[in-house]
Amino acid sequence: MLKITAAVPTYNSEHFISRCLDSLVQQTMPNDEYEIICIDDCSQDGTVSILKKYGEQYPNIKVIEREKNSGGPGEPRNQAIRAASGEYIFFIDSDDYLGIETFERMYQFAKVHDSDIVLGKMVGVNGRPVPQAIFKESKAEADLIKSPLVYSIGPTKLFKVSLLRKYDIMFPSNIQATEDQVFVMKAYLKADKISVLGDYDYYYAVQHDGEHMTFAYVAPQDYYGAMKVIIDMIHESRLSRTDKMKFMAKFLNRHFDFSRTTDFTITIEDEQEQLEWMTELHHFVERNIPREIDKLVHSHTRLKLYFVRNNDLKGLKQFESDKENMIQFTAVKNGHIIANYPSIVPYHLSEDELVIDDRNKISHYVSKFQIKNNSFSIKGSVTHTALKPEYQSLQKLSGIWVHRERKIEKIISPVYSKDGEFEFLTKFTDLAVNEGDIGVWDFFIESDIDGYKKRARIGNSREKYPYSKHAKYIGNNGKYAYSARPYFTKTFDNLSVEIKKQEMLKVEFRNHDSDQYLTFIFPGSQLFFPKQSLLLLECNKQEFLIPIKKQISSAEGTVIQVDRNLVEQKFVPSFLQSTDIVLSINSYQTVLVPKKDVSVYFCSKNIEKKLWCFKIRKKVDLFIQSDQSKFYLTAR
Known part of the structure; x- marks a missing residue:
């Protein structure tokens, strides 16, 4: 048996298929250990000719030409699953490409940990948005409920073929959109172990404008019919009832934030068509989503559900406008941010139901860094995205150093703080006091406004750092000599300080x-x-x-x-x-x-x-x- 089958559905891909295939044939895994199956969905350009040329040059490339266009990548992928000779199958879109070590790294990790599914870190090209939170670190086993797996439900992953065949996990052919979500969600729910690799750029997802796979119009009945399939799978899964509710809430958060539901009142101009979508969304939610879920979702999803459950299109449209201008309607009360949206007034909600703490973010900027004597100075500013500017003058700021391993905190007061402007001065001798302080300290800033507290990592929005990446302070705390090296983290580019014994x-x-x-x-x-x-x-x-x-x-x-x-x-x-x-x-x-x-x-x-x-x-x-x-x- 081969180790990996690479499945590449193609349609009118002549302008980019070569880049995709080059990344596959150049893999560091020996070419006799994997195969590449290209399934063309009746391309009208020179795609097939290019595929055949590659097939003549590389014996591990197999080209399948479909006789009838399927209208989407789902059925071509199913053909690849049926034809696969690999222990694992990896789905690649024809306009994307891989890092050359992808197969070797992912297969080795999958074998060591007996993974059913492996997600590899994705990189967006030309502004293409890709999931990021799930790839913060590598994990041999990602928890379906606690991790952000639900935000990465595209099929461009490594799947164990035996898992797909055992549970008949295929791309549904009776719908023309979201078939990949149905496929991946079923695989997630059936898998014993889902692994994540964040240590290498595995998959490059390319932003494009041209036509690639053919897609037909999707009626709202069909779209929400596919969503019902996913909800039914969650209900029928082996998860406990509590976990089913939590997972369903996570899926709904994703659905309302990243799907056709997200902004259909804006993208659909025809009011009658808007009504059709609203009606189908209303039926989908009322018939399939228990009301207890409403308390588990994010605040804006919870507020949207009031309109959806009441089939209130006019109210939903006004709500969408309200939340775009949220700072006009927010206030801090009893340690929370309350949104007094005009659109929600008719529903007579309690203050607790209007809390939108999770919608607020700290916007920060560091204007100056300075290492002076035994201290590290940081100057900058902070604002709140969900609050009026006048709240900036009311906030009390604190700097917080958190030991990455021990999770202990060292809190410092600003030497200057006014209207969101700040200066913090950290003495390196305060970070390196005893043996337990050796390690990495991550810097946070915390804002307190009338009992409402918000904490954020800072540093990734900044003026140019004036020192070299190896710059460090050399000090002595009476127990050991140490170095303190400020630096910016690789993934999120935030400020940290590494304390080490100096040798x-x-x-x-x-x-x-x-x-x-x-x-x-x-x-x-x-x-x-x-x-x-x-x-x-x-x-x-x-x-x-x-x-x-x-x-x-x-x-x-x-x-x-x-x-x-x-x-x-x-x-x-x-x-x-x-x-x-x-x-x-x-x-x-x-x-x-x-x-x-x-x-x-x-x-x-x-x-x-x-x-x-x-x-x-x-x-x-x-x-x-x-x-x-x-x-x-x-x-x-």
Whole structure:
């Protein structure tokens, strides 16, 4: 048995089918381990000719020419299921394409975890919207109820063929739209394990304008008939009754937000046709959706259901207009956002029924970042999308650092906050207090308006970050030396800080007789040290504190300079002529390494020295030692 069957339905695809096929034949999986079945639905252009040329060149490509146009991709996909020789089948639209490691990665993951269905991270091309929340992280087993799986019900996934054949899961041929939703929802409900991969760009979905598969007009009776099939499948599934209700609510949220129902009062101009759609939607909801679901859906879905259950097209149309201008009708009361929409007034709803907290988002912008001394400054602004501008002056802002693993929080107050403008100053020493603080801290901002609280990750909307991606502060909390590196997360581009124990760094020593300064260089490291740091030098069993004259931090590296004359007063000239400051320190015991670069170990250590007739103790942040000399970078 082959590992994978790639199923590609085509119709008038001559302008883009080559890109799709190229991505399939270039897969890193050996071509004798998978097959490509192309099912042409009576194309009127040169698609078939292109398919045949590829078939002649690649023996694992099979071309099936349908004798009659089916009107959609469903029946061609069914033919691929019947003809498949692979253990798994992957459906690809002819205008889309795959990452070249897709088959190898997905199959290996599916085999390791015995997955029935595997979703691979999708990428939108040319502005094509694709599901994102489900691909936040890879999961061997995604929970159907708790995860956003219901928002990804297109068929472009990896399915175990035996699952499809065992439960006769096919694309329904008696409808011309939403057949993919019926297919995927049935597969979801029958699968024992659904996996998600978010570690690679698996599927590229392309925004297009031309004709690809033929689609006929769908009457509202047929459309909501297909929705009834999905609801019936949920009712008949093996889920518990509680989970059935939760899953049905999630599906309805998706349906009202991302389907033909979403804005039919706007996209359909003919009022009689609007009435037909409203009537069928009314019948579908009243006959199939238990009223207890109304309490489980999102707020705007709940409010829409009042109009739908009463077959109130006029009220629904006004509601759609109201929610587009929601900030005119919202208010904060008793810790919640209340929507006093004029359209809903006739239904005499209670205040609790008018809560729309979930419709509000924090809109944020960071205008400035600054690493200064031992602190990290963030300036910016926040607004609320569902509230009038005057509410900005009433909000109390907090900055919240959340440890990603331990989930503990460290809350900071703004040094400035007015009308939504803010400045937060975080001391790195507050993030790195003990051993448990090592790890990643994610930054949130929380707004409190009269008891209504909203929290959001921030950083992805910002001015250009002024530092390199490897820029970090080097500090010491008395227990260990650490680095604090601000960065922006890969997937959502939000601000985080990584705290790590600081160990070795490469350092170079520059000594030219003509130079005014002795220079220590950390190449490729943009470092920030505590303010007024000192170098403590030891030579011939004598130690001296030398002020750092200059500290220059850039993307190319960090330079620390001390006054040559001051050093020459303390040390013999032979030290300054030495080129043997070459060692690596990986513990408190020094290990000499015969190279002309120096590795530096950041550690916590108290040193004691005599100053006149007194002994003083200094906490050391940076310690460098060679066979001739010792250097300590410390804070005053």
